[in-house]
Amino acid sequence: MSSTRGATTDTTTLGDPERRRVVDHVRVMSLTWCGEDARLVTAAPSPAVAEQIRPFLPAREVMDYAGSRHTPGDYYSHTDDELLRYESWNECRWLRILDFDPHITYLVAQPLTIEGFDIEGTLTATPDIYAETRDGERLVIDPHVSELDMLDPKDAIRAARRARLVGATCEYLGWTYYPVETPPQPLAANTDFLADFARDIGYDPVRPTILQAAHRATTLSDLWKQLGMTLGNHPLVPSCTYHLLWTHELTFDRNERLSTQTIVRSTSDH
Structure with a gap:
């Protein structure tokens, strides 16, 4: 050239x-x-x-x-x-x-x-x-x-x-x-959903507890049950969990559709 x-x-x-x-x-x-x-x-x-x-x-x-x-x-x-x-x-x-x-x-x-x-x-x-x-x-x-x-x-x-x-x-x-053409599914659907939780709206009160509870792989459903025993019915738990998935502080299989049975795990020790 x-x-x-x-x-x-x-x-x-x-x-x-x-x-x-x-x-x-x-x-x-x-x-x-x-x-x-x-x-x-x-x-x-x-x-x-x-x-x-x-x-x-x-x-x-x-x-x-x-x-x-x-x-x-x-x-x-x-x-x-x-x-x-x-x-x-x-x-x-x-x-x-x-x-x-x-x-x-x-x-x-x-x-x-x-x-x-x-x-x-x-x-x-x-x-x-x-x-x-x-x-x-x-x-x-x-x-x-x-x-x-x-x-x-x-x-x-x-x-x-x-x-x-x-x-x-x-x-x-x-x-x-x-x-490229249309984004692949379910990656696009997962990203569309998690983007609504990308901004940190004050998750510090629950963030460390969620990350500690997810130090071993667990489903979202079991994670939230476990957190219910320590945090009670805290309103920030679900949205903070999704925020941590967006920020990759919690990992999951992005190529599987996100659900309560999705397995998540903390990416660092807490």
Whole structure:
């Protein structure tokens, strides 16, 4: 890939190969992102840009208007203590899952705009989510692949090429690109539920007792019965338990639907 003429990508297939086989190269020409000084920066892809780029604020505004087929809104990120603007409910659910993931340390929505072209002309793409992990990995998550099946063949091809444009950019920058569909169940349902208990509303009176009681693996039902003997019918016990599941101070199998029979255990000694 040239550092002066842009990044290229190989051909690929997205979706039904009979309908939407993408047989053309796409080329990345420029990247625009908002830095920590809240100014938009536009630059051609280069090794220097790959080192310096770190999205800080959205690169574009998500519009909310009558008749839109999207459902925009704002998600409060507990990872960054920031409001993140999303464009669709599917995107919001992925933000929650990433916010819940203990390995994620940084989140930005609409992180950068990519300009490029293919044989049919100009391509512009703004991926939905940028994330960083504790290990220093940089991720781009684009929850739009499932929409290809709702488009006519021509529009689906263009959407697939925009996805390839994002993929080529991430490959050049050394980031990992995840074009995703609907979040997997029951992880999404668990995350949606626990997000309501993410904020600490004053759990200190019961937190240590719950963690001590869960030093051995136990079901939620048995845990609450045990706590009933020490704390009585304390109104904060259930919500604090769910809060500790969100903060990962209590562990459980996130890929099994949360219920009173879910087995939980404290992650540290108390």
